[in-house]
Amino acid sequence: MNTPDPRLAQVGRVRSRVGGLRDDRRVVYRGRDLHADLAGIDWIDLYAFGITGRRYTDNQLRLMHALWVHTSYPDARIWNNRVAALAGSSRSTGSLGLAAALAVSEAHIYGRGNEVQAVGFFLRTRRALDDGATLADCIGQEMRDHGRIAGYGRPLLDGDERIAPTMALAESLGLAGGPHLRLAFDIERHFVARGKNLRLNYGCLVSAFGADLGMTPQQFGLFMFPSFLAGMPPVYLDARERPEGTLLPLPCDAVRYEGPPPRRWTD
Structure with missing residues (x-):
């Protein structure tokens, strides 16, 4: 048929x-x-x-605003902001530079993709625990499926300076006791108790809030999509106001070449 x-x-x-x-x-x-x-x-x-x-309620909206504000860093060294700053340094337009910078923000390991995975993990784990599974079993299954637990550990730095102000605000708004947020801290304690310094990071924290706000992984990924945006126009403009091409210049003699030697071309 x-x-x-x-x-x-x-x-x-x-x-x-x-x-x-x-x-x-x-x-x-x-x-x-x-x-x-x-x-x-x-x-x-x-x-x-x-x-x-x-x-959403007024208190929920205040928290949702903070999830964006607390990660708006005007720092051109940050991987996605660097794209916006390089656009300014090369005299591209602001719209193109910011669009490109937001596009790379979908990176799986340290960007939106990380949070999409984390929200899904929290939702699945909370349901599994309610059905009688153990936390260790849930973590083990996630490791087998993905090879990592999204949202724990932070490259280069120990701890995350965004967590304390976000949690302080959530507590003042009565939004610090959601089931997925409690789960996020339970998982951190699980790792620490086993000698693993895998503290939850900001991506983990906001993902737990997203799950508590009733968002699916895809919905939360879309909601957090602009969250880096406020830090990008400052670095774009700063780079554009400096001499062209002066952001992260790399002279040829700074490149250490270890390949085959130059060859002579013959007719």
Whole structure:
């Protein structure tokens, strides 16, 4: 039996379940009138609503703002900010530089991909523990599946300076007792008790909050996508205002070459 091609029904039209500009000039955003029902909405509230279809409490939104603010570092040495700064140094446009810098922020080991994996791990582990599994079993299964536990340990530095202010705010808002956040610290204690200095890092912390906020891994990855953005325009502009090409220049004599010697070309 031939199955109809679902693409044929979409020829010449664009269907949407999330809204758009209507014939009556209303703009509908997930069932709400953007210019009436959502007038004056906080931007992060709108952004998260677009991703999840849910509205969040004022305290949750304050925490969600902090998850972005606390990792907005105007430091051109950071791997993704470096892309924005190099764009400024090479006189590329700000939009191209920032778009490229955000694109590399999806890196799996230390960027958004790490958090997507962490949210999935927390959600699966919490369900498994509720069904009677042990934490050691869950960690062992994650190691077999992925070879690592996302969100624990931090390259180069011991500890994470973003955790204390984020936790202090969460506690003041009554949001520090969620099941996935407690699980994140339980896993840290599990590692430390076995002599492994694998402390939870900021990616782990925000991922636990994301799971407690009811987001799926993909939703949380999208929510955190702009979180580095506020640190990027400063480094782009700083590099652009300096002489062209002076960010991380590498002269030829700084390269140590150990390959074959030069060859003479003959006719």
